[in-house]
Amino acid sequence: MHRIGSYRRWAPPIAFLAILAVLALGPRIGFTDSPGHLWTERNPSLPAPTVTAPNWVEIVKAVKPAVVNVTTKLTGEQDQPQMPEEFREFFKRFGPQQQEHRPAVGRGSGFIMNGNGYILTNNHVVDEANEVQVKLADGREFTAKVVGRDPKTDIALLKIDAAGLPVIPLGDSSALQVGEPVMAIGNPFGLEETVTTGIVSATGRVIGGGPYDDFIQTDASINPGNSGGPLVNAKGEAIGLNSAIFTRSGGSVGIGFAVPINMAKFVVPQLADHGSVTRGWLGVTIQPLTADLAKTFGVSRYDGALVSSVFDGSPAARIGVKSGDIIVEFDGQKISRTTDLSRLVAATPVGKGVTMRVIREGKPLVLTPTIARLTDKEETAAAGGGAGGKHTKLGLAVEPLTPDIARQLGVSIEHGLVVREVQDGSPAAEAGIRPGDVISEVDRQPVSSVEDLRRAVEKRSDGRPTLLLVHRQGSALFLTIKS
Structure with a gap:
């Protein structure tokens, strides 16, 4: 671009514009069905x-x-x-x-x-x-x-x-x-x-x-x-x-x-x-709500911003926002896309208390954060790549997260699995998982070993995708993987 x-x-x-206007207006301006109902006139x-x-x-x-x-x-x-x-x-x-x-x-x-x-x-x-x-x-x-x-x-x-x-x-x-x-x-x-x-x-x-x-x-x-x-x-x-x-x-x-x-x-x-x-700051990492994620989180609509992580000490953390919450309304404005929330929070005066409606585990909830000031520090994300084991069903190789690896990858979590390898064409590759990602949760349950991962995936027997919480370059996001 x-x-x-x-x-x-x-x-x-x-003349072409006029034709387009006529077609756009459709039945409101008096169209009739043709013989056989194949078109309108x-x-x-x-x-x-x-x-x-x-x-x-x-x-x-x-x-x-x-x-x-x-x-x-x-x-x-x-x-x-x-x-x-x-x-x-x-x-x-x-x-x-x-x-x-x-x-x-x-x-x-x-x-x-x-x-x-x-x-x-x-x-x-x-x-x-x-x-x-x-x-x-x-x-x-x-x-x-x-x-x-x-x-x-x-x-x-x-x-x-x-x-x-x-x-x-x-x-x-x-x-x-x-x-x-x-x-x-x-x-x-x-x-x-x-x-x-x-x-x-x-x-x-x-x-x-x-x-x-x-x-x-x-x-x-x-x-x-x-x-x-x-x-x-x-x-x-x-x-x-x-x-x-x-x-x-x-x-x-x-x-x-x-x-x-x-x-x-x-x-x-x-x-x-x-x-x-000066812009307002809520203190969450958000991502779009896809069809698979919506199913996994038990919601029927794709509107809203899915919270993948919450910054410690942020306005969101202070009022109890959790990873997995879906923000559907902010200060009276509907959230259709993640960018809607980003712009609305940015435009909110520092120190203002707002009403925020979220969906948590399928249930509506109202929270009232007080917006803080966005600084360069909050906007800067860290960057980050790892004996472990393979999960052949998913097509990835992982190893337990250590403090040294966490520092190298720029993640602040203490437990999880570092992805060392992703097999081409595997369910993991199709889900968008990359080497260097850190998996901290599977279906909302924490994992810290290959056995944890295996058990969590094998528990899923209803054919629905498995939900992973992944940490990448200082940010967190949810991914769904078909196992």
């Missing part, structure tokens, strides 16, 4: 729905004066974090995992959100820059101050010494609907004030950038140089900050991503006041 500075997209003809006695295309010409006139060109002078080298090859960081954020000299000059986009000179852009556009220049649509140029940056959401706030500037109003990204028309404006490849249009292809996309991923996906064409430019709706409101593209070639393939503007509304006030962002 490339963090981008620009997007690109194909805009389908309006519109009832000719009912009027067809009206599809109105946005007046992009007027919208461009209104918002383009507030879009700026951001040029940075960069120095030094940067280690590139590891990401899937196709999800490469634009401007070196998600590039190859090696040191590269940053270019002497970087280019991106931004837009004016406040008439007194506050400009919104991407963090990766100005990251490590020792000088930032902003060029306005009227040709004026300013040296900008980086007021604050938030790498976790890829948002940065700039300030120039000017007043009475044109602005783009902020919309409500939570109200976006898939299929809604949008427009991207920026400076792809240095081509200033380039405008492209498209639709919202999806919302809530998780692309591997971090625990707060919640991207808007669009097919509006975005390319290098568009980073930091606005994604605008048909009302002329900024509803996203163009940030990344999915590409294998370096150019747009019609899959672009924008940071939702509501996320910027949370981040920007803190950047303006403090230059950084």
